[in-house]
């Protein structure tokens with residue numbers, strides 16, 4: 102049984118069927134696609150190069166699919182996923198519109214009993230979760246939300262029919278990667294757009310462009326090289342750290358390099374830099390100042406520019422939104438930056454948003470307020486393992502896993518794309534292919550040996566916690582409050598750090614998986 106029909110669930114189903122496991126995918130949405138099914142807001146697209154984001158497992162698929170843009174928008178990605186599903190005849194193994202409410206381990210039968218909200222019950226030897234990292238949206242804890250008289254929605258629950266804001270007064274709360282994508286698009290439509298910003302994020306230009314047929318033909322000849330490159334970089338992207346030492350490169354050369362990164366498409370500006378930028382405070386501060394000047398050069402009103410420059414964290418220590426006309430949007434007369442750090446939102450009213458400074462009249466209010474990241478989708482399901490222990494309780498102070506794949510006390514449950522695994526904070530499809538391939542081989546071995554129960558030893562979980570925590574100290578990510586570190590102001594008790602991510606990078610993670618397999622799946626108890 103697989104929960105979730107997004108990028109991870111689709112590939113998992115493909116692999117499981119291929120290996121002869123009878124498999125069903127349960128999906129809450131009315132159709133497949135996961136993230137790309139739900140996030141229909143204008144401007145939604147990924148920040149990885151399209152041809153590095155598609156699945157790599159089928160040479161035939163790679164040759165058949167033509168990406169239209171270097172960074173594909175949501176509709177194109179959703180079409181791609183549907184194409185994959187059709188090509189490999191996966192749809193008939195998926196059940197839609199059924200949200201899993203409970204998953205209870207039956208100790209007598211060594212099986213998971215899975216209940217859905219619409220009353221269906223399934224039994225399965227293995228339960229594989231592909232529930233998404235950013236699939237439990239959180240709304241702001243602001244009084245009066247229910248009183249708003251206009252249209253209001255979270256970007257993740259975007260109403261399909263809402264595509265045009267012409268003539269409207271629109272409010273957007275939140276300036277993370279989602280807010281940064283949506284603002285420039287709505288700016289062009291709305292009569293007035295109010296962007297309610299609490300903390301600005303460091304952003305850099307995406308530099309998207311169409312892919313010509315000639316380019317696509319060339320890309321098709323280079324897929325081996327493209328995926329090979331992705332395998333070698335920490336994030337599974339086409340961009341990896343520059344090998345030169347920051348201090349050994351003369352300043353003129355460094356600046357020229359930074360200019361070049363800033364002018365190039367994609368995440369190079371973040372993860373293609375000197376490694377020290379994300380590891381050393383002083384180096385980070387220099388690069389941060391460089392980016393701040395770019396914002397000052399783009400935004401005409403100096404007061405607005407200063408407000409758009411983060412002061413609480415260095416560049417790249419939170420997820421860097423790649424933008425297309427975001428800063429330029431604030432040069433328009435109809436776009437207004439509302440600093441809610443300075444004048445906090447007091448309440449949502451029937452006619453708009455009231456801050457301590459004034460009331461903003463709105464026709465539509467968009468919550469780009471983020472997610473209960475990485476563990477939120479798990480917490481929404483009542484997962485009960487051995488001895489009646491609930492996963493929600495076990496993870497209440499933060500997730501506890503071995504390899505990000507299993508938790509002690511929860512036999513036969515595989516948390517694919519879950520916390521502390523190698524797919525979080527990577528170019529997602531690259532990360533999940535690694536994990537799903539590894540788990541698939543593991544399951545084949547278990548089947549061949551007639552193993553009925555598999556779960557990690559407590560000590561293995563503890564060792565993994567140490568490794569995950571130590572890796573947090575290697576980069577500056579832990580210095581910023583963001584979803585990478587489990588921060589969420591809209592959930593009680595989410596102010597401190599939670600160890601959600603494996604920060605060792607994909608090559609190291611793959612090596613760790615290989616070591617464990619080569620040592621006879623060390624750390625797992627098989628019965």
Ligand code: NA7
Pocket residue numbers: 235240241242243274275276277278279280297298299300301420441446469470471472584590591
């Ligand atoms: P993020 O990156 O978590 O951003 C959420 C934004 O919403 C962020 O600017 C928050 O401000 C803001 N926010 C949240 N609650 C409030 C309240 N109550 N008042 C004002 N502002 C608020 O979520 P995204 O959806 O943008 O991106 C998530 C990931 O999806 C992204 O990184 C990509 O990988 C895809 P804060 O910064 O906390 O002050």
